[in-house]
Amino acid sequence: MTQDESRTGTGREAREAAAERAAIAVRPDEFHHSEAGSGAREKVFELKGIDVRYSGVAAVKGISMDIHRKDVTALIGPSGCGKSTLLRCLNRMNDLIPNAEVQGELLYHGEDLYGPTVDPVQVRKLIGMVFQKPNPFPKSIYDNVAFGPRILGRKDDLDATVEHALRGAALWEEVKDRLEDNAFGLSGGQQQRLCIARCIAVEPDVILMDEPCSALDPISTGKIEDLMIALKDEFSIVIVTHNMQQAARVSDRTAFLMVELDADEQNRWGRLVEYDDTEKIFTNPADQRTEDYVSGKVG
């Protein structure tokens, strides 16, 4: 938990406050440590004109948006619109891809995430990630969850940390009697919740989820969606999803991205079309393209 956490005025009030500014996708105002619920909401990320290029070819262009603390923010859009690329900018996972470059300004709690003194390893301790395909380590359930605390040297009371994380991921009751079993023996949905537990155990500030349910059956998906709603009391969550109903069910804010082509249709990249409260995106979007997408006419 970070020290500037506010303990009052989250939830409903905050959402109403946010709704007042709903139509404005990009707020160019300066960052300041505001208390949630007292007017402007605290921002976790501020993206200002973000372009991402792989070997010089743009994958997304000109993305500007603010992501708020303790919201579930969904990124939706058709395949190839750069949702995952954008998500991976937020914890500098793109650094691992040779020739990937990020341009524009990306502030995390007001600090330049791509500043010269910022260490991507430190960034990822604070901004965890859950992937499309469950990727538990071929180790025991316990060792999977304990992995993060161990490599970060937080070895005090490891048992309690592991239990806390597994309870947080709603997996404890199912695995408490077989913590030493190999994680590969779990079902796909359990493996994904284990990956969420593994992420929670590092006590991040933000959890990024890249289509976390796309490999899961509907029941497992439902459990993970419930989990996301429960987790936002403690964490800010950004989720990429193909599933519009999922975005509608779990998120507070939704960003719709689309593929844009250049004049001769040689190059394609993702562009942010609309970013607003989820309810508004799904019931009364400002942009016709958003309406067409969420109503299933295209995409």
Place this chain on the structure above:
Amino acid sequence: MEATGIGATEPAGGPPRRLQAPGRRYGEKAIQGLLAACGILSVVTTTAIVISLIGPTIGFFEVVPVGDFLFGTEWTPQFEPPSFGVLGIVAGTLNVTLWGMLFASPIGLGSAIYLSEYARPRVRKTIKPVLEILAGIPTVAIGFFAASFILPEIIQPLWPGEFLGGAVGKPFMALAGGLGIGLMIVPIIASISEDAMSAVPNGLREGAYAMGATKMKVATRVVFPAALSGIVASIVLATSRAVGETMIVLLAAGSTPNFTLNPVEAVQTMTAYIGVTATGDIGTGTLDYKSVFAVGTVLFVLTLAMNLVSISLVRKYREVYE
């Protein structure tokens, strides 16, 4: 053409509708037989080697008691009376293999970790072929390099004085043979271990990176354990190559049976004994002749055991992500 049913809609002169093969396809059968023969050849060869070893080995043990052979440490076939304690040359093999493995394992694993986890794709594309070229250098060249360069230019100047008897003035030593063998097996360890590490799914690495793991932690805590059985298999395979190597040890480690693990002594390995004896003028059916086969049997059993271990480890490794 038949003008019935759907066939009627076919363009005139289309292919006839026939369900029978146009011929017996002898070519196919011939190729199948040829390929099967290729596969069977290796089985036949192995069996033939075993059979050819058995006869003279039994003949050898009719003269020399099995216990004296397996547990004796004096290997002096030329003396009168001769002594055939195989441990005298098993020790030579162990001596050379030990130093070779101590040299090659860290370097091989280090290059594997570097290539798999740290090197940029372009660097990997350059270094891996070079490693494979090193694997292709004839062992006689490595042996000559060990005897004429490693021994006088590296070991003797660097050896600490009279430690373990001193290195100066010795034309052959186990350590020179060991380092030569090490050079030979570095590419084996590096290449197979690198394959095992590269086969670890990228998702595991990403999972660890996303928790704030450094490259070193990802390599040592995630990739290395996940690839462990492949890595062990590479080491076992390299060991059995080291045990079986002849030319390098003959040129650099000498032909003096010596029951010791001292690296600066000249030793004779099992393979070197076979090499020297079999190229000398020994009469078929003599005890010396039969002793070659007895030593060959020991060598065969040792390397077979190691290869079986290696194969089972590789199998186990394959199961990890299935």
